[in-house]
Amino acid sequence: xxxxxxxxxxxxxxxxxxxxxxxxxxxxxxxxxxxxxxxxxxxxxxxxxxxxxxxxxxxxxxxxxxxxxxxxxxxxxxxxxxxxxxxxxxxxxxxxxxxxxxxxxxxxxxxxxxxxxxxxxxxxxxxxxxxxxxxxxxxxxxxxxxxxxxxxxxxxxxxxxxxxxxxxxxxxxxxxxxxxxxxxxxxxxxxxxxxxxxxxxxxxxxxxxxxxxxxxxxxxxxxxxxxxxxxxxxxxxxxxxxxxxxxxxxxxxxxxxxxxxxxxxxxxxxxxxxxxxxxxxxxxxxxxxxxxxxxxxxxxxxxxxxxxxxxxxxxxxxxxxxxxxxxxxxxxxxxxxxxxxxxxxxxxxxxxxxxxxxxxxxxxxxxxxxxxxxxxxxxxxxxxxxxx
Amino acid sequence: xxxxxxxxxxxxxxxxxxxxxxxxxxxxxxxxxxxxxxxxxxxxxxxxxxxxxxxxxxxxxxxxxxxxxxxxxxxxxxxxxxxxxxxxxxxxxxxxxxxxxxxxxxxxxxx
Numbered sequence: 001x002x003x004x005x006x007x008x009x010x011x012x013x014x015x016x017x018x019x020x021x022x023x024x025x026x027x028x029x030x031x032x033x034x035x036x037x038x039x040x041x042x043x044x045x046x047x048x049x050x051x052x053x054x055x056x057x058x059x060x061x062x063x064x065x066x067x068x069x070x071x072x073x074x075x076x077x078x079x080x081x082x083x084x085x086x087x088x089x090x091x092x093x094x095x096x097x098x099x100x101x102x103x104x105x106x107x108x109x110x111x112x113x114x115x116x117x118x119x120x121x122x123x124x125x126x127x128x129x130x131x132x133x134x135x136x137x138x139x140x141x142x143x144x145x146x147x148x149x150x151x152x153x154x155x156x157x158x159x160x161x162x163x164x165x166x167x168x169x170x171x172x173x174x175x176x177x178x179x180x181x182x183x184x185x186x187x188x189x190x191x192x193x194x195x196x197x198x199x200x201x202x203x204x205x206x207x208x209x210x211x212x213x214x215x216x217x218x219x220x221x222x223x224x225x226x227x228x229x230x231x232x233x234x235x236x237x238x239x240x241x242x243x244x245x246x247x248x249x250x251x252x253x254x255x256x257x258x259x260x261x262x263x264x265x266x267x268x269x270x271x272x273x274x275x276x277x278x279x280x281x282x283x284x285x286x287x288x289x290x291x292x293x294x295x296x297x298x299x300x301x302x303x304x305x306x307x308x309x310x311x312x313x314x315x316x317x318x319x320x321x322x323x324x325x326x327x328x329x330x331x332x333x334x335x336x337x338x339x340x341x342x343x344x345x346x347x348x349x350x351x352x353x354x355x356x357x358x359x360x361x362x363x364x365x366x367x368x369x370x371x372x373x374x375x376x377x378x379x380x381x382x383x384x385x386x387x388x
Numbered sequence: 389x390x391x392x393x394x395x396x397x398x399x400x401x402x403x404x405x406x407x408x409x410x411x412x413x414x415x416x417x418x419x420x421x422x423x424x425x426x427x428x429x430x431x432x433x434x435x436x437x438x439x440x441x442x443x444x445x446x447x448x449x450x451x452x453x454x455x456x457x458x459x460x461x462x463x464x465x466x467x468x469x470x471x472x473x474x475x476x477x478x479x480x481x482x483x484x485x486x487x488x489x490x491x492x493x494x495x496x497x498x499x
Contacts, residue, residue, distance in 0.1 A: 331480050342474065350471040350478075356411075356444035360478065 001129065002108060003046045004098060005037055006185075007117035008054035008079050008091040013234050016341050016349060022056040024117030025063065026232055028241045029284055029302055030256055032063065033232050036120045038070050040252075041113075044125040047072045050107055051117070052097035054079040054089040077101045094205040098189075099197040108191045114205070116185030120230040120241065122251050123186060128223050132188040135163060137221040139193055139213060142186035144229050148174050154182035155206050159222040165214045170207065181222060183210075184229050236345045238336070242319055246282035246300040255284060267305060286322065294328075308364050325364040339363045389413070390420050397461075398498055399429040400491060402438075409439055409446035418449040422456050430461035433494050437467025442475055450481070462486060464494045 011023030018026070024034035034051075041049060049072050053060050057078050067074030079097060080089040092100050098114065101107050111132065113125060123142060132140040143157055156169040158178040169178060183206055196213060197203055213220040228251050230241050245253045246263075257265040263281025266272065269288045276293035283297050286305035294311040297303070301315050304322035309315070312328035320326070321338035336343040342350040342361065352361050391402040401421065406413055421432055432453065436442075454463050464486040468476060476482040488494040 329480065330478055332478065335474075342478070344474070348471060348474070350474045354443065355441075355471075355475060357475070357478070359444070 001046055001110065002048045002050070002112045003041050004101070004112060004114045005034060005049060005051045005117045006094050006097065006114065007034060007060055008052045008097060010055045011118070014232070014238065016343065017235065017238065017336070020056075022053075022059055023232070025059050026238060028120065028232070028238070029245050030286065030304070033120060034060065034064070034117045035070070037115055037117060038064070038067065038072055040121060040123075042071050046113065046125065049073065050075045050077060050101060052077045052079055052101070054091040057087070057089075075107070091202070093202040093208070095197045095203040095209040096201060099194055099199060099203070102191075102194050103199065108194070110191065112189055112191070114187045114189060118232045119185065120228070120232070120250060120253075121184075121186065122228040123225070124227065128188055128225065131223045132221070135219065135221045137188075137219045138190045139210070139219070140188040140221045140223050141165065141210065142184050142188075143181040143222045143224045144184050144227070145180055145224065146182050148177065148180050151177040151180060151182065157181050157183055157222050159224070163221045163223065165210070165220045165222050167214060168211050181224055235336075235343065235347045239319070239345045242302050243300040243317070246284060246302065257284060257286070263299065306364055323364045325362050327360045330360050337361060390417065392424060394429065395495075396499070397429055398431040398433065398495070399424050400433040400435065402435045404438070407438055408441035409449070410441070410443045411445040414446040414449040418452055421453050425456050425461070431464070431498050432457065432461065433464045433466060433491060435466045435491060436472060437469070439472055440470055442472045447475065447479060447481065450485070454484070462498065464488055464497070466491050466494050
């Protein structure tokens with residue numbers, strides 16, 4: 001069976017994390033979400049994978065390459081064009097992307113699975129396929145039961161007793177919801193489905209194709225199954241998934257690095273004296289970091305590679321990007337920290353450069369004297385330190 | 389831009405027409421308040437509820453006002469919220485500053 005991963009979206013709900021990374025590349029403890037999906041497909045014996053890309057396509061294509069390192073064969077379908085050596089993204093929508101591939105190469109030659117590139121899953125794909133075949137479906141939506149008060153976040157699917165889809169509701173209020181089954185963005189399709197997708201039109205699976213199939217009474221089924229579905233669709237999701245992973249609450253998630261004490265993982269070439277720092281698990285520290293004595297790190301916290309934490313710096317329940325140097329004055333709680341962002345789960349962002357605090361949080365590769373008003377700020381740092 | 393209201397030896401300062409304190413407005417606020425302190429006010433309450441952005445120079449101005457006050461009076465900040473509060477917490481200045489939700493409770497703490 002072949003698989004298609006949808007990875008062309010802009011991920012606007014995860015901005016500013018998606019300013020420089022496409023959503024499927026957002027790392028959960030250093031591993032991009034899309035890599036989890038590929039590893040799961042591999043473990044389900046699915047090795048032929050096509051990925052449609054558009055926004056920041058290079059980032060995905062350069063990371064996954066031909067898939068050899070994951071034991072799979074990956075092909076890409078870029079949605080856009082080049083003009084004057086510049087790429088212009090022009091996504092076709094999820095269904096339009098499938099049609100585009102089929103029009104150019106007839107890639108889909110049997111039952112295939114389509115997955116969104118932004119969720120960590122452990123779906124039993126074989127079981128889902130058996131259901132799909134047993135129903136003689138041309139399309140099966142993988143559903144998940146959610147709490148009634150959560151339905152407003154999802155596409156709700158109402159199915160008949162025999163599993164046939166009756167109708168859809170997009171993000172309904174709980175009291176209006178016809179069911180608590182939601183669309184997980186995972187589908188099993190027969191190639192016949194392509195006849196229902198118009199050419200050269202922006203066409204979406206969830207909002208165009210499936211409602212159309214339901215309206216004409218086509219063989220569209222919903223498979224309600226319980227499985228791990230960790231959707232990374234928003235900033236709070238990124239925090240939650242990282243914390244779950246560190247707390248061993250994501251099945252099949254292997255935390256990288258070496259576990260040197262229960263709940264403490266350290267990457268290679270990192271210098272830290274565990275007897276001289278105040279560290280509360282679970283904590284992951286990436287490779288080539290330098291943690292000075294006297295630092296406090298409270299878990300769940302993830303520190304990226306090549307970071308430098310100065311004496312007395314304090315981190316609590318936070319995620320730190322690669323190549324970040326944190327000044328000893330800093331006390332960071334419940335934040336995502338990068339060279340430019342100082343972000344909390346609600347999406348509130350203190351722009352590090354604009355606020356001229358790059359003397360507190362900066363790139364480890366940046367020369368000290370290049371930070372904003374370095375001399376002045378060191379004086380300020382000393383006076384704040386004296387005051388506290 | 390700044391509106392001062394005097395009561396006993398306490399001066400409450402409202403900031404109007406600007407929503408950020410940066411390299412331009414922070415030094416102006418600093419000299420405005422230093423002048424008030426030099427004219428005999430002992431306690432300073434700054435209403436920051438309109439301020440939605442503050443940079444490093446505003447932190448510098450606040451530290452400088454604290455120094456001028458020395459141990460003789462209190463500096464109270466009111467209505468600190470959003471990324472301004474994040475900035476105070478990040479620099480641990482929330483440990484040394486007197487922060488209150490509103491002017492009434494700030495005054496109550498003084499009188």
